[in-house]
Amino acid sequence: MPFKDHLKSAVKKIIHLNDSPHRVASGFALGVFFGIVPGVGPIASTAVALMLRVNVAAAVTASLVTNTWLSIIAWVLSLKIGSFVTGVDAGELTVQGQQLIQNFRWSKLWDVEIIKILKPLLIGNLIVASVISLVVYLVVFKILADRKR
Numbered sequence: 001m002p003f004k005d006h007l008k009s010a011v012k013k014i015i016h017l018n019d020s021p022h023r024v025a026s027g028f029a030l031g032v033f034f035g036i037v038p039g040v041g042p043i044a045s046t047a048v049a050l051m052l053r054v055n056v057a058a059a060v061t062a063s064l065v066t067n068t069w070l071s072i073i074a075w076v077l078s079l080k081i082g083s084f085v086t087g088v089d090a091g092e093l094t095v096q097g098q099q100l101i102q103n104f105r106w107s108k109l110w111d112v113e114i115i116k117i118l119k120p121l122l123i124g125n126l127i128v129a130s131v132i133s134l135v136v137y138l139v140v141f142k143i144l145a146d147r148k149r
Helices: 003-015 021-036 041-052 056-069 071-086 090-102 112-148
Strands: none
Touching: 021 041, 021 056, 021 071, 021 112, 041 056, 071 090, 071 112, 090 112
């Protein structure tokens, strides 16, 4: 089954969940957030959705879908925004990141140079994930609230 069909199926299932629009939209937004933030995805979505008592199915589905197709776009935006916010040149950051990947060593994971690269990227990533999640919440909530009427 092509990805487009999986996406349509997931959206239909979320729209028909027997839960309040707020809980479903919150779960979906949470999943989008953790789908964009690197390295956490479905596990963090599940744990936080359970803690916040939002819809877990929506959170996990959104996390998987977002992680699949939005990651590249989010990383580019995160790099640009994080560079702007921290005052680091985005081009220089890109070059340093490529060098880091090419010469990666686990023993150097906590070196100051790596932290200099990751800081703008993580700040940008949190900003991008927050904004996109808020928009997703509003859109999903509106769709579900209108559908329940």
